[in-house]
Amino acid sequence: MNIINLDHISANPLLPEVQEAMIKAIQGNYGNPSSQHKMGEQASEAIEQARESLARLINCRAPKEIVFGSCGTESVNHAIKGIALAHSDKGKHIVSSNIEHNAVIRSLRRLKMMGFQVTSIPVDNHGRVNPDHVAKAIREDTILVTIMHSNNEVGTVQPIEEISKITRERNVLFHTDGVDSVGVVPIDVQELGVDALSFASNPFYGPTGVGGLYVRAGVKLWPLLEGGAQENNKRAGTENLIGIIGMGVAAELAKRDMDSRISHLKNLRTKLIQELPDHIDEYLINGDPEHCLPNLVSLSIKYIEGESVVLMLDDDNIEVSTRSACASGSLRASHVLLSTGLGFAEAQGTLVITFGVDNTEKDIAQFLAALKKTVKTLRAYSPLYNK
């Protein structure tokens, strides 16, 4: 069965080089990096090598600025809660945006339960934060600004450099959720001017279950997990050695192939957007046409609902994703799409199509043909169509 994966944001395949490195490690390198004998030494060296690869990928000043963890969500939690708790003597106010991932939203909610205050900044119709709004939201007692680098639903890339100029001037720490950007688009933490940046391995074809956090040297943060002295006392617990080795190799490949990958992804994205009008009508492309990820298209199709589109396309072995979700009693539309000004019905007819290095132009053609058929069928069922 030939499955066309256009849902790379949910899961990416592991590149052959990554698989190979991990299999080799499983077979021969099982030491505990904290042990002082040869096997431990070997494991520790492998982890430090991966740390150097990650540091090169995002241009850290030193590898020790990288803290490995179990996933993007852990890194986001660690950055936000760790920084907030370590600086609560200075103030308890945090600035964020309306379109953050739930890892950010729920970390902030937990901090609110502990007495912190949060100001959430709206976005424009393209899903972009205005840096002036950040400047206005910062107060005397603001200790942290957390705004995502790119959005996982609409693909909008935020003006991080402009925001960091403000945070540095106002002496406030700045974390950005870079989970869908690191390894996908060029990220240079020094150019971005951020104090912390979280990332995950799978978006750049490394294994799931591994992620990490960049924390600028000198920035205080409390650990989420306490115990041993691993990760420079920032994250206790025996490291996921095999996963970290895989992520390190994936980071090397991402840096090496970044330009060619981006040009391939942009080509697929352009083809899809250009050929859509020949297949369906009455739709919207969400996000920012200029500041966007190269691998994502957010498409709102009128008069039909997203989940039914996903199920029908799955029948044609094409994988896409939706952001609509049913709650008991009411179907909840995406907070990101509603924040960009989309109506409830449009938000529910939204598909997120994400490309990967393995996709071809033929995949796009097959997707468009299947989408045309699906939209026609579902619109024939819909009481909203032709009314």
Next chain:
Amino acid sequence: MYSKTVMDHFKSPRNVGVMENPDGIGEIGNPLCGDMMTIYLRIADETIKDIKFQTFGCGAAIAVSSMLTELAKGKSIEEAKKITNKDVAKALEGLPKNKLHCSNLGADALHQAIQDYEARKEGKPKGEVEGDEPDKHSHDEKCYCPYCDSQISEEETVCKNCALNVDDPQESQQAGG
């Protein structure tokens, strides 16, 4: 996530489409609440001779509509009035807990179409059925948190188990990590 029967009715829905000059119409839901369903009835000798549906909604909502029309077709008005949401969900071999509200939509739309038919019979102009429109948010089924599946009460806005704010538009389910 869905049973085979649900997928079958979703992929090959029975009795889907518009009906010209129906004897009764029931419309339930709105795009804001997520699902919208229209039921059309053709009635002769107090029996449902034909039934059609149109639905805007998720896979479960379409399957529910299709199964409902199958259950109602050929039934007398009095029999059709007794069809409950539970009957529809049972005939579909169950629905995921957080999709049970979709089954409420089905029986409600049918009952409204029957009311519309009875009102027309009494000479009231169509579309003026009063009173009994069911509240889309209150039903006899229990409510479940859409994320962790633990039971929550109608009044509850924050799920005690997973701390999700059920009524907060700032938060919704996300995929992709």
